[in-house]
Amino acid sequence: MASHAHHTDEFDETANLPKPQTAVIWKTFFILCGLTAIEFAFAFMMDAGSLRNAIFIGLTIFKAFYIVGEFMHLKHETKGLIWAVLIPTVLLVWLLVALLVEGTFYGESVFNYFK
Amino acid sequence: MSQTTTFEQPNTGTWDGGNEPFKASYGKLMMWFFLLSDAFTFAAFLTTYGLARHRHHAYEGTPEAFTFSTQWWPIPEKVFNAFPGFHGVDWPLAFVALMTMILILSSVTMVLAVEAGHRMDKNDVQKWLLWTILFGSMFLGCQAWEWTHFISGTDEGMKLANGSVIHGANLIVNQYGPPLFADLFFFITGFHGTHVFSGVVLLIMIFINTVNGVYHRRGHYEMVEKVGLYWHFVDLVWVFVFTFFYLV
Incomplete structure (x- = not known):
C-alpha cells in the first residue's frame, strides 16, 4: 500500500x-x-x-x-521563453517578405531577359 | 579551509545553472524549438507559393465567367467547390470550412486533455485524447477525399486548344490551371497532412501509455502537453495554409 x-x-x-x-x-x-x-x-x-x-x-x-x-x-510562460519563440518568428516573417519582394523582382528580370 | 569557502560563493543568478530559467522542462523547450524549425519549413513552402503565383498571370475577368486555363492562376473557390455526396454541385469552400472546423475542434479536445492531465484525472485524459484521435482521423479522411477529387477532376475538365479535354490533376498536367498550382497543392497540403498523420500516431502512443497508467505512475502528464504543443502547431499551420491557399 x-x-x-x-x-x-x-x-x-x-x-x-x-x-x-x-x-x-x-x-x-x-x-x-x-x-x-x-x-x-x-x-x-x-x-x-x-x-x-x-x-x-x-x-x-x-x-x-x-x-x-x-x-x-x-x-x-516566462518572458524569456516568449521572446525566444517570438524573435525568430518575427525575423522569419521578415525573411519571408524579403524573399517574396526580392524574388519577384529577380524572377521578373530573368523572365524579361529571355523574352 | 574557511578562507576558500568564502571565495567560492556559489552563484545563484537566473543563468548560473542548477535551475530552469524558462520554468519549462528540457523536453518542452526542445518541442518549442523543433516547432520553430518546422515553421521555417512551412515558411519556405509559402514563399514558393507566393513566387510561383506571382510568376503567373492573375485571372482578370468576372468571377462568374471564370474558366480553367493554363494561362492564369485559378481562383481557389472555383477549384475547391465540391462536397462528398453532392456531385457536380457548386459549394465553394464548404468542404474546406468543414475540415477547418474539425481541426479547430480537435485542438480544443487536445487542450482539454492537457487540462485533465494537470488535474491527474486519468479518465478525462483518456476521453479527450480519444476525441482528439477521432477528429484527427476525420481530418485525414477528409483530406483523402479532397485529394481523390482533385486528382480525378470534374466532369467538365479543361478543354485544350487541340480539342482534347483534361480531367483532374497530377504533377505534370492540371485541369485547374498551371501545373505548378497542382504541384504546390500536393506538396503543401501533403506536407501538412503528413504532420497530422504523425500527430495521430503520437496521440495513439500517448493514449496507450495513459491507459496503462505510465504517466500516472510518473506523477505528471507532461508528455500529453508536449504532444499537445505539436498538435496545436499542426492546427496553426492549417490556419495559414487555409488563408494563403484557399482564401487569398
Whole structure:
C-alpha cells in the first residue's frame, strides 16, 4: 500500500498547480470559430483585391495569436521563453517578405531577359 | 579551509545553472524549438507559393465567367467547390470550412486533455485524447477525399486548344490551371497532412501509455502537453495554409 500512499502525495502536489479553466478554452474556441466565419463572410461578400488579402492576413494573425497564446499556453510562460519563440518568428516573417519582394523582382528580370 | 569557502560563493543568478530559467522542462523547450524549425519549413513552402503565383498571370475577368486555363492562376473557390455526396454541385469552400472546423475542434479536445492531465484525472485524459484521435482521423479522411477529387477532376475538365479535354490533376498536367498550382497543392497540403498523420500516431502512443497508467505512475502528464504543443502547431499551420491557399 506504500505505492498507493505515494500516489496520493503526488496528486496533492499537482493539485496546487494553477489550474487552467475550461471556460477560457471554450471562449478561445468560439473566438477562433468567429474569426473563421468572418473570413468566409469576406471571401464571399467582397471582391478579391489587396485590401481583402490584408484583411485575411490580419485575421489569420489574430487566430495564430489565440492558438499560440492560449492553446499552446505561450502567454502564460516566462518572458524569456516568449521572446525566444517570438524573435525568430518575427525575423522569419521578415525573411519571408524579403524573399517574396526580392524574388519577384529577380524572377521578373530573368523572365524579361529571355523574352 | 574557511578562507576558500568564502571565495567560492556559489552563484545563484537566473543563468548560473542548477535551475530552469524558462520554468519549462528540457523536453518542452526542445518541442518549442523543433516547432520553430518546422515553421521555417512551412515558411519556405509559402514563399514558393507566393513566387510561383506571382510568376503567373492573375485571372482578370468576372468571377462568374471564370474558366480553367493554363494561362492564369485559378481562383481557389472555383477549384475547391465540391462536397462528398453532392456531385457536380457548386459549394465553394464548404468542404474546406468543414475540415477547418474539425481541426479547430480537435485542438480544443487536445487542450482539454492537457487540462485533465494537470488535474491527474486519468479518465478525462483518456476521453479527450480519444476525441482528439477521432477528429484527427476525420481530418485525414477528409483530406483523402479532397485529394481523390482533385486528382480525378470534374466532369467538365479543361478543354485544350487541340480539342482534347483534361480531367483532374497530377504533377505534370492540371485541369485547374498551371501545373505548378497542382504541384504546390500536393506538396503543401501533403506536407501538412503528413504532420497530422504523425500527430495521430503520437496521440495513439500517448493514449496507450495513459491507459496503462505510465504517466500516472510518473506523477505528471507532461508528455500529453508536449504532444499537445505539436498538435496545436499542426492546427496553426492549417490556419495559414487555409488563408494563403484557399482564401487569398
